[in-house]
Amino acid sequence: MNPSEVQLWLAPMEGVVDSIMRDFLTGFGGIDHCVTEFIRVCDQTITDEVFYRECPELQRGCQTSSGVPITVQLLGSDIDSLSRNALRAVVLGARHIDLNFGCPAKTVNRHDGGAALLKSPDRLFQIISGIRARLPAEIPLSAKIRLGFESPEDCFENAAALESAGASHLTIHCRTKKQMYAPSADWTWIARIKQQVKIPIIANGDIFSVQDFLRCREITGCDAFMIGRGALRDPLLFSKIKGQVAEDAVIKGPMIRDFFQRNCEVSPHFAQARTKQWLKNMSLSSAAVLSFFDKIKVITEPAQFERELQRWDQ
Ligand SMILES: Cc1cc2nc3c(=O)[nH]c(=O)nc-3n(C[C@H](O)[C@H](O)[C@H](O)COP(=O)(O)O)c2cc1C
Structure with missing residues (x-):
């Protein structure tokens, strides 16, 4: 098949x-x-x-x-x-x-x-x-x-x-x-x-x-x-x-920002926790995400977290 x-x-x-x-x-x-x-x-x-x-x-x-x-x-x-x-x-x-x-x-x-x-x-x-x-x-x-x-x-x-x-x-x-x-x-x-x-x-x-x-x-x-x-x-x-995208394709920063925004409908702290959780998982397969995750994982304030997400240009 x-x-x-x-x-x-x-x-x-x-x-x-x-x-x-x-x-x-x-x-x-x-x-x-x-x-x-x-x-x-x-x-x-x-x-x-x-x-x-x-x-x-x-x-x-x-x-x-x-x-x-x-x-x-x-x-x-x-x-x-x-x-x-x-x-x-x-x-x-x-x-x-x-x-x-x-x-x-x-x-x-x-x-x-x-x-x-x-x-x-x-x-x-x-x-x-x-x-x-x-x-x-x-x-x-x-x-x-x-x-x-x-x-x-x-x-x-x-x-x-x-x-x-x-x-x-x-x-x-x-x-x-x-x-x-x-x-x-x-x-x-x-x-x-x-x-x-x-x-x-x-x-x-x-x-x-x-x-x-x-x-x-x-x-x-x-x-x-x-x-x-x-x-x-x-x-x-x-x-x-399924062969729909190239094997080296990566998802882009704006998609992560969208994810954060969508989760803000629950609460900004929830959005921060879920976005960190996802970035942590992605960092297991991407060096670029790992270095970004290392930088933002200690942030506790959602507003500051969001600013860092905005600056991230992957
Ligand atoms: C954080 C986490 C939560 C999970 N929750 C469920 C669940 O609610 N129901 C379920 O059937 N399996 C659950 N699983 C098991 C996964 O569905 C899957 O069977 C398991 O992770 C192995 O697949 P994977 O190697 O592709 O992750 C969970 C696994 C993880 C890591």
């Missing part, structure tokens, strides 16, 4: 990929799908305000300004409550629901959510089949997993359980929960899972460059990929993969 035909997903990243970031990144092109940050579901019904806060795009056809569809991601384990809230999200405009079974955070796992559920394929089956039974048939229900909680070998049973429960597809972050973010993602597991499971698999983990993408595609045989941290380091990575 030609790289221009692959499906590219922007990964959900709590505290980073909110609606403003989704709008910016999809504006650069190359992204086919986005996922919201996880919305935690306990035993209560989530208010519409929370849904709209996490996914304001629900009020605009559940897509970004550039028309990229957004999947609403839920995290929890209470089948009744998850079903009720998934259904509510659909009533509000969601067109695709994803379940998070990959979050490694201790508090989330202690409360029986995220990657903790990878210890039990039976529970994965019950959760997905329980929600599936309550959702309209035309709404896809997918799952995002890690290879396992402790052992990557668990991926086979977990993937089979999710498939037989009716998951439309699986996104697999190729590490266990125990591995957190090291060692490197091991994409070879996906090729093995694909021999046993027929639903589409989206490969995820450690795609930071076009070369990484090509290797991941070669190893996994997938035609859909999800990229998280790589998208922050190089916002043009998706369009580079």
Whole structure:
């Protein structure tokens, strides 16, 4: 398959990929799908305000300004409550629901959510089949997993359980929960899972460059990929993969200033924090951004921060 035909997903990243970031990144092109940050579901019904806060795009056809569809991601384990809230999200405009079974955070796992559920394929089956039974048939229900909680070998049973429960597809972050973010993602597991499971698999983990993408595609045989941290380091990575821009293209200072301005709608301090966070990520792949970031990271006043952004002439 030609790289221009692959499906590219922007990964959900709590505290980073909110609606403003989704709008910016999809504006650069190359992204086919986005996922919201996880919305935690306990035993209560989530208010519409929370849904709209996490996914304001629900009020605009559940897509970004550039028309990229957004999947609403839920995290929890209470089948009744998850079903009720998934259904509510659909009533509000969601067109695709994803379940998070990959979050490694201790508090989330202690409360029986995220990657903790990878210890039990039976529970994965019950959760997905329980929600599936309550959702309209035309709404896809997918799952995002890690290879396992402790052992990557668990991926086979977990993937089979999710498939037989009716998951439309699986996104697999190729590490266990125990591995957190090291060692490197091991994409070879996906090729093995694909021999046993027929639903589409989206490969995820450690795609930071076009070369990484090509290797991941070669190893996994997938035609859909999800990229998280790589998208922050190089916002043009998706369009580079699709051959829409040159591999050495960089984003320009005015775009960062726009990002800061957009976030000022929340508050200037929030805008400063989010812009620093993004520059810090970009500095991992650009010496020019690194030297600028080193200069501005100590600034605490948004007005001064904005002046420095104005002077930056990348
Ligand atoms: C700061 C941060 C927040 C994340 N939040 C979520 C989340 O809300 N839901 C989710 O399924 N995964 C979440 N993830 C995991 C990513 O979606 C992705 O699976 C992981 O970072 C590996 O992909 P990457 O190497 O392309 O970043 C998060 C990761 C990071 C670094």
